[in-house]
Amino acid sequence: MLTELRLTGFGVVEEAALQLGPGLTALTGETGAGKTMIVAGLGQLLGARGDAGIVRRGSERALVQGRWQVPPSVVAQVEDLGGDVDDGQELVTQRQVSAQGRSRAIMGGAPVPVSALGQVLDQLATIHGQSEQQRLSTPERQREILDAWARPAELEGYRRDWAERRAAAAELESLVDQAMARAREIDMLRFGLEEITAAAPEPGEDDALASEATRLMDADDLRHLAGAAQKALSGDDDDFDVPSAVGLLGEARKAIAALAERDGLARELSQRVQEAQYLLDDVAVGVAGYVADLVADPARLEAVGQRRAQLAGLMRKYGPGLGDVIDWAARAAESLQRLEGSDGRIEELRARIAALDERLTAAALSVSADRRRASEQLSGLVETEMAALAMPHASLTFVLTPIEQGPHGADRIELMFTANPGSAPAPLGKVASGGELSRVRLALEVVLAGASEDHTFVFDEVDAGVGGAVGLEIGRRLQRLATTSQVIVVTHLAQVAAFADAHFVVAKASDGQVTTSDVRQLDDAQRPAELARMMGGSGESVAGVDHAMELWSAARR
Known part of the structure; x- marks a missing residue:
């Protein structure tokens, strides 16, 4: 309230x-x-x-x-x-x-x-305004009125099923319409995945192959440079008189060690030159190993070139880098799984729509039956109200016409009205005058509102x-x-x-x-004057006020 x-x-x-x-x-x-x-x-x-x-x-x-x-x-x-x-x-x-x-x-x-x-x-709260009088002539509002009274048991479930069926039908139509495009996309994805799977690229493989190719192509130059470094570090195996960095540093370490035995201030120099000896020995071993690994291998160079060409072909199609190719393959696998599942989804949707159609047909029959039973009762109550509103011969009936199933059932509902017993009922909006339409509206509202307390x-x-x-x-x-x-x-x-x-x-x-x-x-003392004004008189007229008092007293009785 x-x-x-x-x-x-x-x-x-x-x-x-x-x-x-x-x-x-x-x-x-x-x-x-x-x-x-x-x-x-x-x-x-x-x-x-x-x-x-x-x-x-x-x-x-x-x-x-x-x-x-x-x-x-x-x-x-x-x-x-x-x-x-x-x-x-x-x-x-x-x-x-x-x-x-x-x-x-x-x-x-x-x-x-x-x-x-x-x-x-x-x-x-509910507001019944002037617009309701115009709406009352529409089939939509007439259906709402009947359903408000009938309260069909299956109507809410029917509407839910109808909404679900509509969504399922839209999805099915979309999947069927896109079947050819989906088949083309499946073929493209499958070809790409097979090509990438056959090549089996590894992350970073292109960079590693590029480095290896450089070493293989420049093997002679690299061996000459590494050999010179090895000779400078470790000496020449064919000419023992050529000095080496390792030998010279060894002599320096021995001399400084002897110096440190005589002068404690030279001990730090001895430690540092010893550390340099260890480091230089390590470098010399590394260079020797590098020289040993440098082998001219034309067959391997050709294999690396072929592999790089294969990976370059993949990158031209599926991504600027090898990582992009691998990412494309992962996404393509997911898309392929989804697309290949669409056929199953189509069958699932068709089965669901068939089941919903069965339920909708049964529910629509139940809703129609509830509406027909309630329409007779509602018409009788409204006609009683209209008789009290100075329309004793008026007739108001709900005509239900079967139609194709829609969001509210399978009925077209129309209010047929006649004010006189000799006239054939016709659509309410076409034959009722303004005053008649107003009274019909009130009769309906009073009956419907009476079913809702508080x-x-x-x-x-x-x-x-x-x-x-x-x-x-x-x-x-x-x-x-x-x-x-x-x-x-x-x-x-x-x-x-x-x-x-x-x-x-x-x-x-x-x-x-x-x-x-x-x-x-207004208090009780003020109301008669307002009622007198509303009746077309003066609120100060004794006769008008007396008439208003008489009306008010009758209403209170």
Whole structure:
């Protein structure tokens, strides 16, 4: 239940606050005073689109705040979204729209998406506005009305299966359409993998082969250079008189060792020359080994060249470097596995679609049966309501026509209406007058709303196009509905407002430049004057006030 609604800087409303309670609440006022702003403000809390146009001129933002008494199921949803519910049952919600058009929603003190705010509050309140009268003529809305009453047991499951089937069919179509392209890609990947696997490249192999080729091609030059180095280090085996670095350093080490025995200051020099001897010996052994390994091998040089050519061919096709070739092969193997599994996926999808088709057919039959049973009951209840609204001979029936299965079943639902017993029923939107359509809408809403207790229903101009005794019947039905739910009605009929438990009036004022609306609650002493004004008289006329008092007393009885 909505316990408070506050509007700030919203349209023509500068500041307004409504303290609301259970039962029937009426909002009245002169045409153009801003009554619909109250409904529009509540619509913002329920997720309606907000833009800069709703912000009052001169204001930085429009703000709508609502306080609600909520059930435990809603408390859990609010907490899941990060909000808090005061005392376990009072929820504060806000919707803000800036002068630049930016929108913000707050629920239980936590910022939430506007859609989330609307989804939660849609469980608590429903607005029936003027647009509903036009929507009532559409098959979509007529189906929604019937389903709201019938509540087909299999409908929710049907919709889930339909959505799954649609997704599966789209995936299947895509896989089948791409079959030829997929086959070409499989052949390309398989050829590339076979070529790379046959070559079996190793990481870094190209660099190693390049170094080996250089050594093999320059073997004579390298051997000459290495031989010269070896002779300088170790001497010439054919001419023992040629000095060597190892021999000369050995002589120096012996001389400095003798020097160190006589002079302690030379001991460090002795250690250093000994370390140099070890290092030079190691270098000499290394050079000798290098010379020994340098062998001219034309066969090996040819083999290295062929291998390098093979790897170069792979790199031209699959990557600038050998590492890129190896990475391509890994990715290609994964892609090939996925693509080769597509045929299995196609069969899997076909089997799943066949199973879903079976379930959908059975569920659609069940949904249709539930709709047909409920349509007769709903038509009877609505016709009873229409009779009380001065349409005693009116007939309203739901016609269900089988169609191809769709997202909501296999029925086309159409409301057929006739106001007179001698006339053949025809589509509601084509034959009902404005006043008749308004009463049909109210009859449907009263019947449907009566099935939902502890809910807030807002009726905006539900009495459009009617008056007199029919207005009294509208008031009675709203009053009856208000025994189980909170009802807020924006009305221009005194016959409806007289039945209200609480009465607010929206008054318009202007300073010559800016128009504002003020909302105030009437006490019992003030209500007769407002009812008299609504009946076309003067709130100060004794006769008018007396007539209003009589109407109000009758409504209370």
